[in-house]
Amino acid sequence: MEILNQTRNELLKRNEVKGIVSxxxxxxxxxxxxxxxxxxxxAEENVVIKNVKSKxxxxxxxxxxxxxxxxxxxxxxxxxVKEKKKAGAQ
Structure with missing residues (x-):
């Protein structure tokens, strides 16, 4: 993965990363x-993938x-994440 942009957001306590992969x-x-x-x-539990885009x-x-x-x-x-209600359950 080639990292294009990496910024630190101190307010939200996170790193924001953009990269390209083939x-x-x-x-x-x-x-x-x-x-x-x-x-x-x-750690995997600390990572959130926002987008995976391609043309x-x-x-x-x-x-x-x-x-x-x-x-x-x-x-x-x-x-x-909201849980889906089961059909037919009351």
Whole structure:
């Protein structure tokens, strides 16, 4: 992964990283997570992948990731994931 931009956000206690990676086929969020964790030497539970973008016909992908200092900092800022209700349950 080639890092294009890396900034430190002291207010939110995180590093904001943008990078480009080359891959044949769809890269996906899972592969982006593994790549960022290995490249930045961060814990997987502290990393949030915001975007994985590509242009049609190209084998390069732009990854936008946020790396928090701790899990607590991540939980304060990132939105909570709502659980889906089961159909038929009342």
């Amino acid at each position: 891959s044949v086929g769809n890269f996906g969020v899972g592969n982006a997570m593994k790549t960022v964790v290995e490249q930045m030497k961060a 049609f016909g190209r084998d390069t992908f732009l990854i936008e990731a946020l790396i928090y200092d701790s899990v607590e900092d991540k939980m304060k800022i990132e939105p909570k």
